[in-house]
Amino acid sequence: MKIVVASGKGGTGKTTVSVNLALAADRDVCLLDCDVEAPNAHLFLDGSVRSQRDVTVLIPEVDETRCDGCAECSTFCAYNAIVSFGTVPLVAPDLCHGCGGCKRVCPTKAIREVPKRIGVVETLQDGAITLVQGQLDIGVTLTPTLIRAVKDHMQGDLVIIDAPPGTSCPVITTLHGADFVVLVTEPTPFGLNDLKLAVEAVRDLGLRFGVAINRATEDDTFVRPYLREENIALLAEIPDNRRIAEAYAQGRPILDVMPDYKPLFAGLLRTVCEAGA
The missing domain is CATH 3.30.70.20 (Alpha-Beta Plaits)
Incomplete structure (x- = not known):
C-alpha cells in the first residue's frame, strides 16, 4: 500500500501527517521524504543514519x-x-x-x-519506521531525478510518502504509482485555492484521494463547503491546538506529546488503507 501525503502549498502540515501516520501504524512502515529540497521528517524521529549513497x-x-x-x-x-x-x-x-x-x-x-x-539518499531507522530521504545538492535543479532515486528504495507492504509542496513536476513524480493520496490543507483562502490545484492534479492522474484539514476550526467557511460541493471525502480534522504547535516547534511528533491523538491517526490510516485497497 503506497500512500502519498501531498498538498497544494507548503506549510499545511504534510510532514506532521506523514510522521504521525507512520507512528500510528504500530507495524513496520517505510516512510519516504520526497521533499528533497528541504527534507524534514528526520527532525521528528530519533533514528540514526543506516546507509547513504550518492545519486548521479x-x-x-x-x-x-x-x-x-x-x-x-x-x-x-x-x-x-x-x-x-x-x-x-x-x-x-x-x-x-x-x-x-x-x-x-x-x-x-x-x-x-x-x-x-546531484544529491544523496539516506536511510534511517527508528524502531519500526524506516525513513528514506533525499537531499538535493545546492544549485542542482534535477529534483524529479532524485525523487525517483528515493522511491527506488521503498520497501515493505506499507509505504507512506511525504511529497513536496505544490503541483509541479516534483509532485507529479512523487504521485506516480500511489494507491491513495491524502491532500492536507488548512481552512484559509490560500489553503482552499491551492487545494483546488492539488485536487485538479490528482484527478488528472486518475488517483483515489481524500482531504485532511490541519489546524481545523469550527467556523471553517472555506474548505468544508468546497468538499461538500465537489463530493470529496473529508478523511480527518486535526484541530488548531497550541500544544501541537509547540510540539512541532520542538521537533516532536504529535503522538509523542499527545498520545490521545493516536486514534485519530490510526483511524485515518485505516480509512486510507481500506479506500486504497
Whole structure:
C-alpha cells in the first residue's frame, strides 16, 4: 500500500501527517521524504543514519579530436544543455537531464558520458519506521531525478510518502504509482485555492484521494463547503491546538506529546488503507 501525503502549498502540515501516520501504524512502515529540497521528517524521529549513497546523472563529455562540429547533438537536445555553432560543442552540465540522446546521435562517436553527483539518499531507522530521504545538492535543479532515486528504495507492504509542496513536476513524480493520496490543507483562502490545484492534479492522474484539514476550526467557511460541493471525502480534522504547535516547534511528533491523538491517526490510516485497497 503506497500512500502519498501531498498538498497544494507548503506549510499545511504534510510532514506532521506523514510522521504521525507512520507512528500510528504500530507495524513496520517505510516512510519516504520526497521533499528533497528541504527534507524534514528526520527532525521528528530519533533514528540514526543506516546507509547513504550518492545519486548521479550521466552528462556528456566531448572528445575534441573526434568532433567535426556537425551539431547533431545540439539539434537533438531539448534543454540546450549541449550547444554547437559549427565548432566543438559547449556543455552546460546544470541543464543536462542525463537522457544520453546526444551520445546516441553523434555520428563520430565523439561523446562519452561521465557521472555528475546531484544529491544523496539516506536511510534511517527508528524502531519500526524506516525513513528514506533525499537531499538535493545546492544549485542542482534535477529534483524529479532524485525523487525517483528515493522511491527506488521503498520497501515493505506499507509505504507512506511525504511529497513536496505544490503541483509541479516534483509532485507529479512523487504521485506516480500511489494507491491513495491524502491532500492536507488548512481552512484559509490560500489553503482552499491551492487545494483546488492539488485536487485538479490528482484527478488528472486518475488517483483515489481524500482531504485532511490541519489546524481545523469550527467556523471553517472555506474548505468544508468546497468538499461538500465537489463530493470529496473529508478523511480527518486535526484541530488548531497550541500544544501541537509547540510540539512541532520542538521537533516532536504529535503522538509523542499527545498520545490521545493516536486514534485519530490510526483511524485515518485505516480509512486510507481500506479506500486504497
